[in-house]
Amino acid sequence: MPFSKFKTDAMTKIISQIKPAPHFVMDNYFTKKTPSLSDSVDIKIKKGSGLVLSAVSKNAEHTLTDSGDVFVIKAGIPRFPLKGTINAAEVNELKTLNSIDNQIESVAKLIAAIHTEHRASFDTTYEFMALGALFGKVLDGGGKALFEFATTDEPIKFNSSKTFIETLGEIEDAISEDVGVSANYRLLVSNSLFAKLASKAEKANLFKTGLAIYKRVSNLRAIEVCGVEILPYVAKYTNTNGAIKDFLSGDTGIAVPNVPDMFELFYTRANHIEALGSAPSLYFSAQPEKLSDGRGYSIVSESRGLPVCVRPTAIKKIGFED
Numbered sequence: 572m573p574f575s576k577f578k579t580d581a582m583t584k585i586i587s588q589i590k591p592a593p594h595f596v597m598d599n600y601f602t603k604k605t606p607s608l609s610d611s612v613d614i615k616i617k618k619g620s621g622l623v624l625s626a627v628s629k630n631a632e633h634t635l636t637d638s639g640d641v642f643v644i645k646a647g648i649p650r651f652p653l654k655g656t657i658n659a660a661e662v663n664e665l666k667t668l669n670s671i672d673n674q675i676e677s678v679a680k681l682i683a684a685i686h687t688e689h690r691a692s693f694d695t696t697y698e699f700m701a702l703g704a705l706f707g708k709v710l711d712g713g714g715k716a717l718f719e720f721a722t723t724d725e726p727i728k729f730n731s732s733k734t735f736i737e738t739l740g741e742i743e744d745a746i747s748e749d750v751g752v753s754a755n756y757r758l759l760v761s762n763s764l765f766a767k768l769a770s771k772a773e774k775a776n777l778f779k780t781g782l783a784i785y786k787r788v789s790n791l792r793a794i795e796v797c798g799v800e801i802l803p804y805v806a807k808y809t810n811t812n813g814a815i816k817d818f819l820s821g822d823t824g825i826a827v828p829n830v831p832d833m834f835e836l837f838y839t840r841a842n843h844i845e846a847l848g849s850a851p852s853l854y855f856s857a858q859p860e861k862l863s864d865g866r867g868y869s870i871v872s873e874s875r876g877l878p879v880c881v882r883p884t885a886i887k888k889i890g891f892e893d
Contacts, residue, residue, distance in 0.1 A: 573675045574859040574868055577682060579845045582856035585679075586686040586872055594698040595789040595804075599757075600827070600834040601701050601878050606851035607648065607839045614709075614837070616642040616720065617882045644718065648839045648875045649711055651693055655685035657859070658867040682870060686856060689872040693854065697836070701878040702806055704834065705759070705827055705886060706818050709879060715813075720883050726823070726890040729768065735775065735782075735796050742826045742887055749885040750830050757788075758801040758889060760824030765794075765803040767822060767891050772796050822891040833882045841873035 605612075618640050636643045661681060668674045703710035707720035727745060729738045747753050760768065772794065777783035783796040793802040806818050819825075840846045841855035853876055859868040880886065 573671060573678050574861070576675060577678065577859055579856070579858045582682070582686075582858060582870075583852055583854065585683065586690055586856045587852065587854045589683070589687055589690045591694050592691060593789050594694055594701075595791055595802075596701040596705065597694065597698050597836075597878070598789060600705070600829065601697075601836045603832060603834060604836045604838060604853065607837055608851065610839060610842075611645055611647045612837045612839075612877070614644040614646055614835075614877075614879050615881060616644065616879075618642065618884070642720075644709065646709065646717070646877060648837060648877050650842055650873065650875050651696060652842075652871065652873045653689045653692060655688065655870040655872075656862070656867050657681050657685070657870065659865055662867055682859070685870045686872065689856075689870075690854065693872075693874040693876075697874075697876055697878055699806065701834075701836075702804070702818065704878050704880040705825060707880070707883040707886075709877075722884050722888070724884070724888065726888040727826070728890045728892045729771065730892045731771075735772065735777065739797055739799055742889065745887050746826065746828045746885060750828060750833075750882070754828040754830050756799065756826050756828040758799060758824050758826050759804040759819070760801060760889070761817075761819040761821060762803045762805060764819075764822045764824050764889075764891055765801065768796070768801055769794055824889045826887040826889055828885055830882070830885060833885060834878070834880055836876055836878045838874075838876040841875060843871070843873055846873075 657678075665674050665677055668677060700710045703716065707722070708716045709718040710716055724745075727738065727741050729735075742756070743753060746756060758768075772778060772783040777796060778785075783794055786793050786795055786800075788800055788802055791802050791804070793800050795801070804819065807815055836853075838851060838853045840849055840851045843855065843857055845857045846852075846855055854872070854874050856870065856872040859870055862869055
């Protein structure tokens with residue numbers, strides 16, 4: 572059988588090159604990917620204005636030090652191993668093909684199907700962890716917060732007495748004070764706040780004048796008002812005390828600037844014997860392994876990564892008051 576032709580290098584290349592499904596946070600913000608040869612990394616969280624460490628999980632296997640203008644977290648990079656199986660029946664079907672080339676092609680398709688499932692699982696996990704990073708949280712792969720940072724700054728609020736332009740100007744000023752330059756940004760908001768902002772734009776005739784439009788961004792519904800995209804984003808996480816919480820609830824949201832080096836995905840090589848001595852790769856897959864008793868072949872994949880926002884105070888809280 573041609574399984575021996577699919578070496579680890581080829582398997583890793585296959586899973587790495589699979590076209591991923593769109594994931595809004597990872598696709599738009601975590602474009603910087605930093606390899607590490609170690610199982611842990613030193614993450615420098617810039618304090619900025621009003622940043623405090625609000626909670627640390629009692630189960631966090633990490634260390635944190637306060638070093639001047641940064642918090643330094645020595646964090647282990649989570650490991651996400653997955654296993655799939657090409658069963659004996661599928662292997663027997665391969666034996667009926669009349670040429671080795673046809674067998675190789677069929678094996679490649681079976682492997683690709685398993686890799687596609689594994690890659691989707693990895694990327695969905697990273698999307699959730701990345702979303703947590705936008706809210707000042709360092710999450711493990713199970714959705715639990717290891718560290719939570721908070722800012723003492725008050726939310727910037729939309730209201731009936733201020734125009735959209737006035738409030739957006741306040742947001743831009745607050746972001747530029749933190750990052751030093753004007754920056755493009757989006758608003759990620761609760762469903763409740765999204766409805767109120769859309770209504771506010773409607774009442775101000777911004778849709779009629781073309782200053783506001785409905786659109787889709789990365790397959791998410793959105794409005795764009797005065798050049799700023801506003802998207803509802805709903806998700807939950809488990810806090811350091813084990814309670815399930817909404818990232819956004821009530822009339823709340825965040826303004827997220829798109830600033831280079833603000834978001835970072837740390838990754839290291841797989842904890843697998845065939846990865847020893849190789850360069851770090853975000854996605855890894857080993858050569859198919861023959862199972863005992865003729866049960867088929869095992870396809871093992873692994874990813875080890877940790878998305879972090881290193882400048883959480885640049886993300887501004889927003890709200891609404893009547």
